[in-house]
Amino acid sequence: MKIEVAESLVRSWLRHCEGCQVVELNWKPSPEWSLVISKELEATFTDMQARFPQAIKKTASLGQFLRQAEIDVLGMRIAPNGKVEMVFAVDSAFHSKGLSYGNDDGTRCRVQNKLLRTALLLDAYFHGIEAQILFVSPKINPGRASLLATALMETKDFFVERSQASFFLCGPDEFRDRILMPVLKLKDSIADTSELFLRSWQLVALFISEEKTNEAPAASMIQKSKEVLKQNYNEKRNALISAYYMSKYEHENLHLGNQSETFKQMAETYRINYRTLQNYRDYFDPHTGSHRRGWHQVDIPPQFKEIHNEFMLYEEPKLREIVLQSLRKG
DNA sequence: CAAGAACTCAATCAAAGCCG
């Protein structure tokens, strides 16, 4: 069996991102299934032949047309009540030099043929169920993209009154945003080794994360996260200093209102919970000569100890100035 | 003495560490 990596990706996508409980690759109808061809379906097929003579050969009968069909990835999303609420039919083409089946016309006809055939197939075997029909290709040359977009429009137009299906053409952008990126994000949460695409991505990711640290764009991201960390660190440090001040000297000299109001302002500035800040103060209380008992029953945590050691010799006005300045800077 | 402010400690949650 030929292994198509794009199909594996789509399978993972349908399972995890689109909520399909059942997904099959290379789905085809069995010749053993009894297929009752309705008049409407027959009529649709005849109209289709007339409307898209290039894409569909006149010679084929409907039965033959359907039997030849194959859907690369077929997914079903089943509702809790057991009803199939959505069928996904995806055809994928991964051509590293850009989607191509011969010349422009050939490519357009092939894609259109796929879309039309799939729509008929779904109508025949999953009649009345809402469907999404997708043709996905990670690389489509710009010149052909507009051609295919037109073909897609024609197909949509043709089916607008006849079927519950919606059609999508996923070129490079949609492929990346709708399918690839969401699946890549799953890297750490899915452990199923039978999903080839995800598995290989997990393997590759081991090494690109290592390499990233040397690359410029990644470096700027790391720089950013470092800045965020530094900012958080400063906020926490300022919060601790303020808490130390509050424990040792109370709030009056700050002139920011009563104790609650003072805490409130500080907490807002340092982006922590009011209670948390109050608790910081209580950790200091047993060591600052405060009238409160504070957290006398536990040891002072190291980071509190450090602040204590650093500022224990500061006079009130000097420490007050430090606190007020940190509040002004925000 | 009632309402609001302050205090104390328990409960909760998440990250880190451990181990079969």
Added chain:
DNA sequence: CGGCTTTGATTGAGTTCTTG
């Protein structure tokens, strides 16, 4: 890996104290 325990950080709730 995955389940379990430990540890640390944060928040919530109930009680006590002040103040007008």
